[in-house]
Amino acid sequence: MRKVAIIGVGMTPFGQLWDRSLISLAVEAGAKAIHDAGITHKDVGVLYGGTMSSGLFSGQEHLASMFADHSGFDHIPSVRVEAACASGGLALRQAYIDVASGAHDIAVVGGVEKMTDLGIYPVTKVLSTAADAERESSLGVTFPGIYAMMARLHMHKYHTTEEQLAMVAVKNHAHAIHNPHAQFRRAITVDQVMGSVKIADPLKLLDASPVSDGGAALVLADEKTARSQSDTPVWIAGSGHATDTIALHDREDMLSMRSTVYAARDAFRQAGLSPKDIGMAELHDCFTIAELLALEDLGFVDRGASGSFIEQGQAHIGGSLPINPSGGLKAKGHPVGASGIAQAIESVLQLRGDAGLRNTGAEIALTQNVGGSGGTAVVHIFRR
Amino acid sequence: MAVPKFWRQIPALYNLEGSVCGCGALAFPPREVCPKCHAVGLKPHRFRGKGTVETFTIIRTPTTDPEGENIEVPARSIPYVMGIIRLEEGPRLTAQIVDARPEDVRIGDRVELVFRKLLEKGPKGVIQYGYKFRPV
Amino acid sequence: MAGIISWGSYVPRYRIKVEEIASVWGMDPEKVKAGLRIQEKAVPDIDEDAATIAVECARNALAVDVPSDPASADSSSSSFPSSSVSSSSSSSLPSPLAEHIHAIYIGSESHPYAVKPTGTIVGEAIGVGNDYTTADFEFACKAGTAAMQAALAMVRSGMATFALAGGADTAQAAPGDPLEYTAAAGGAVFIIGKDHAVAEINHTLSFTSDTPDFWRRAHERYPSHGGPFTGEPAYFRHVIASTKKLMHVAGTTPSDYDHVVLHQPNGKFPARAAARLGFTREQMALGMLVPLIGNTYSGAAILGLANVLDNARPGQRVLLTSYGSGAGSDSFDITITDRIVPVQKQIRPLQSYIGRKTYLDYPAYLQKVRAIQHT
Numbered sequence: 001m002r003k004v005a006i007i008g009v010g011m012t013p014f015g016q017l018w019d020r021s022l023i024s025l026a027v028e029a030g031a032k033a034i035h036d037a038g039i040t041h042k043d044v045g046v047l048y049g050g051t052m053s054s055g056l057f058s059g060q061e062h063l064a065s066m067f068a069d070h071s072g073f074d075h076i077p078s079v080r081v082e083a084a085c086a087s088g089g090l091a092l093r094q095a096y097i098d099v100a101s102g103a104h105d106i107a108v109v110g111g112v113e114k115m116t117d118l119g120i121y122p123v124t125k126v127l128s129t130a131a132d133a134e135r136e137s138s139l140g141v142t143f144p145g146i147y148a149m150m151a152r153l154h155m156h157k158y159h160t161t162e163e164q165l166a167m168v169a170v171k172n173h174a175h176a177i178h179n180p181h182a183q184f185r186r187a188i189t190v191d192q193v194m195g196s197v198k199i200a201d202p203l204k205l206l207d208a209s210p211v212s213d214g215g216a217a218l219v220l221a222d223e224k225t226a227r228s229q230s231d232t233p234v235w236i237a238g239s240g241h242a243t244d245t246i247a248l249h250d251r252e253d254m255l256s257m258r259s260t261v262y263a264a265r266d267a268f269r270q271a272g273l274s275p276k277d278i279g280m281a282e283l284h285d286c287f288t289i290a291e292l293l294a295l296e297d298l299g300f301v302d303r304g305a306s307g308s309f310i311e312q313g314q315a316h317i318g319g320s321l322p323i324n325p326s327g328g329l330k331a332k333g334h335p336v337g338a339s340g341i342a343q344a345i346e347s348v349l350q351l352r353g354d355a356g357l358r359n360t361g362a363e364i365a366l367t368q369n370v371g372g373s374g375g376t377a378v379v380h381i382f383r384r
Numbered sequence: 385m386a387v388p389k390f391w392r393q394i395p396a397l398y399n400l401e402g403s404v405c406g407c408g409a410l411a412f413p414p415r416e417v418c419p420k421c422h423a424v425g426l427k428p429h430r431f432r433g434k435g436t437v438e439t440f441t442i443i444r445t446p447t448t449d450p451e452g453e454n455i456e457v458p459a460r461s462i463p464y465v466m467g468i469i470r471l472e473e474g475p476r477l478t479a480q481i482v483d484a485r486p487e488d489v490r491i492g493d494r495v496e497l498v499f500r501k502l503l504e505k506g507p508k509g510v511i512q513y514g515y516k517f518r519p520v
Numbered sequence: 521m522a523g524i525i526s527w528g529s530y531v532p533r534y535r536i537k538v539e540e541i542a543s544v545w546g547m548d549p550e551k552v553k554a555g556l557r558i559q560e561k562a563v564p565d566i567d568e569d570a571a572t573i574a575v576e577c578a579r580n581a582l583a584v585d586v587p588s589d590p591a592s593a594d595s596s597s598s599s600f601p602s603s604s605v606s607s608s609s610s611s612s613l614p615s616p617l618a619e620h621i622h623a624i625y626i627g628s629e630s631h632p633y634a635v636k637p638t639g640t641i642v643g644e645a646i647g648v649g650n651d652y653t654t655a656d657f658e659f660a661c662k663a664g665t666a667a668m669q670a671a672l673a674m675v676r677s678g679m680a681t682f683a684l685a686g687g688a689d690t691a692q693a694a695p696g697d698p699l700e701y702t703a704a705a706g707g708a709v710f711i712i713g714k715d716h717a718v719a720e721i722n723h724t725l726s727f728t729s730d731t732p733d734f735w736r737r738a739h740e741r742y743p744s745h746g747g748p749f750t751g752e753p754a755y756f757r758h759v760i761a762s763t764k765k766l767m768h769v770a771g772t773t774p775s776d777y778d779h780v781v782l783h784q785p786n787g788k789f790p791a792r793a794a795a796r797l798g799f800t801r802e803q804m805a806l807g808m809l810v811p812l813i814g815n816t817y818s819g820a821a822i823l824g825l826a827n828v829l830d831n832a833r834p835g836q837r838v839l840l841t842s843y844g845s846g847a848g849s850d851s852f853d854i855t856i857t858d859r860i861v862p863v864q865k866q867i868r869p870l871q872s873y874i875g876r877k878t879y880l881d882y883p884a885y886l887q888k889v890r891a892i893q894h895t
């Protein structure tokens with residue numbers, strides 16, 4: 001396997017982008033990444049794109065062809081990857097394997113979702129297709145509901161508080177203030193989270209990531225190309241991908257996503273690193289509880305200790321392990337297919353030192369991107 | 385939900401019919417491959433329908449079908465309780481908990497199977513019935 | 521002889537009080553309560569219909585699993601005919617008894633489908649297999665007893681070892697219609713068999729005429745009715761004639777019965793009919809449920825019967841007369857046997873359903889009956 005680096009990044013703003021179509025978001029992100037990499041369309045050997053459900057959100061499938069066509073590529077191979085909200089992270093991994101294998105020297109990998117064309121209840125329905133349709137969603141459990149059941153269990157078992165959950169949202173909003181691409185660039189308080197409308201007890205509206213539109217893209221290159229094209233390559237030091245049961249109720253421990261545990265194990269092993277080596281992480285905080293579970297599954301804190309870790313401020317920029325300096329899915333926005341790519345972009349900016357007021361000074365970054373309630377997880381480790 | 389898709393689920397939805405493997409492993413709903421020993425050729429097994437709530441939530445924002453108005457009309461009044469229930473025989477499932485005030489449900493509550501409407505495929509379509517649970 | 525082998529009943533958990541409905545329409549609740557002699561009514565949850573109610577009743581009827589206990593009344597016949605009945609199984613589903621049910625007849629005026637039987641849903645949910653016949657019954661509030669008569673005929677003719685029959689309704693009433701105070705939900709089913717009856721059906725007969733006092737046209741959501749016309753020429757004429765005819769055939773007088781159940785669209789009608797027939801309040805007591813649960817239509821008279829069976833003692837005699845608009849009455853002369861004692865110990869009693877209740881306000885009630893709906 002060859003070493004692979006990220007040599008270009010590009011993303012659209014995340015948010016309610018009423019005037020933007022699915023494909024325009026994808027094309028813009030890809031074009032920015034190509035420009036950032038200092039390459040041309042002709043240099044690109046293959047396209048990978050992650051979207052969760054362009055079919056249900058936008059009535060459009062066959063995005064692989066559409067990405068290539070509308071981006072102006074001449075007949076290059078193009079692959080659409082789907083793993084629910086981990087579609088972006090998995091597309092990155094598949095593109096990484098492609099370049100590492102030697103099949104292509106340069107890959108553009110993007111993620112995109114256009115969600116706001118649907119109202120909140122239909123969006124909730126589409127997102128619920130990431131659960132087991134026959135055994136979970138059709139019986140009435142929504143996605144917020146599944147994470148809410150994890151939250152209630154965590155509170156029951158470890159005495160985690162609703163306030164500690166709220167602090168995840170407060171922290172990520174504070175981080176997003178300095179992210180020009182973020183959907184919510186405003187501070188919120190624990191009281192505001194606690195007082196927001198309940199969506200699936202104990203989770204409230206401000207425990208949840210928003211419904212967002214957005215696109216994000218990366219340019220990957222093999223070592224030789226990367227060194228010749230880029231002064232600031234960011235190396236993919238580890239890439240892990242694993243699965244867990246699609247239904248939450250089938251897990252022996254409903255407070256652990258084995259997908260995250262095993263993906264992280266593989267990524268750490270490949271990188272020759274351990275959790276204490278990580279300088280910052282972008283974790284899949286689709287709901288506040290998800291960030292807590294990820295901290296535990298990735299080995300950053302002991303089981304049950306994530307709530308106090310957040311409460312102590314250790315996950316803030318400037319803390320012992322900054323988590324979601326971008327604002328995370330919670331505040332940066334969560335166009336589901338794009339989120340895994342956007343996590344990698346934040347890591348690249350952080351490792352390049354290009355994150356402005358969000359700079360953590362980290363030299364090694366980790367991303368964790370989750371599909372569904374943990375049925376898929378993709379973990380990447382990046383270093384300068 | 386398409387009619388054949390509903391119809392083939394009837395044994396599981398009406399009577400909690402899952403599967404049992406020669407190794408003794410139980411699964412609900414039925415599986416093609418044993419989740420423990422990976423054997424095939426599992427046999428049907430009916431669960432008794434008694435269990436315990438391991439976790440739950442109160443759903444206040446429901447879902448509607450993206451393909452238009454009321455394609456699928458869930459038979460649930462808002463808000464409603466969804467829980468993960470550990471059946472006495474071992475496997476867990478996710479189900480609505482009815483006949484309880486949402487604020488009264490607790491982890492550890494004993495629940496029993498009831499037969500209720502799950503959804504209607506619009507005013508003209510079939511009615512899907514199946515399992516829900518209520519406090520004992 | 522043939523009779524009732526087992527029975528099961530069900531009333532939903534939710535209730536709405538007369539006061540709550542009356543306050544919406546500016547009516548004096550005390551006058552409404554006095555006029556209808558009803559306090560509150562049972563309301564189905566949004567996910568309940570005649571089929572789900574019938575299924576719960578049927579599962580209750582089948583949850584009875586009489587062990588071959590020598591201490592029980594008659595050791596030679598205290599267990600069900602099926603040799604596969606076993607007390608070792610704690611499973612209520614499926615019941616071995618279910619495998620010998622060859623006919624299922626459910627009566628309702630609120631069958632969930634206009635075309636597609638309720639009986640198949642019940643059959644599948646109780647695991648009777650495929651060797652059974654079914655068809656749905658409709659005759660306003662007496663569809664349940666009509667189904668029982670058909671089941672009895674199937675058993676007596678030998679076409680069925682056991683037959684399951686009964687009634688279940690989620691009765692609909694237009695907002696503001698006086699029926700809104702009474703139209704309720706509930707049901708009861710009975711397993712009919714030749715031997716081993718807990719209650720022998722000595723006689724049954726009907727009195728029927730073409731009297732349009734209450735109806736619902738196809739595709740209409742709510743029923744229409746003839747107001748006061750539902751009284752004398754309809755309810756009273758049929759209930760009284762049928763009951764008198766039964767006592768004539770059976771050679772009985774009113775005082776021969778320990779328990780009397782008359783159809784109860786409200787609290788007033790059955791009380792007046794009983795007085796005219798010569799029955800006392802004591803005879804009517806066990807079977808009179810309408811003040812607390814409302815008129816459960818096809819379930820009404822037979823829920824009264826179920827409550828009698830839950831509580832009756834061996835040797836007691838029971839008279840049941842239903843009434844269905846349109847119009848007709850079915851009357852039954854029943855004798856309780858010794859075998860009821862072990863079954864009563866296992867049956868889920870109707871009072872357990874009547875006693876557990878959650879009150880709804882009017883908006884919550886509207887959501888339950890789907891008069892208003894979340895988008």
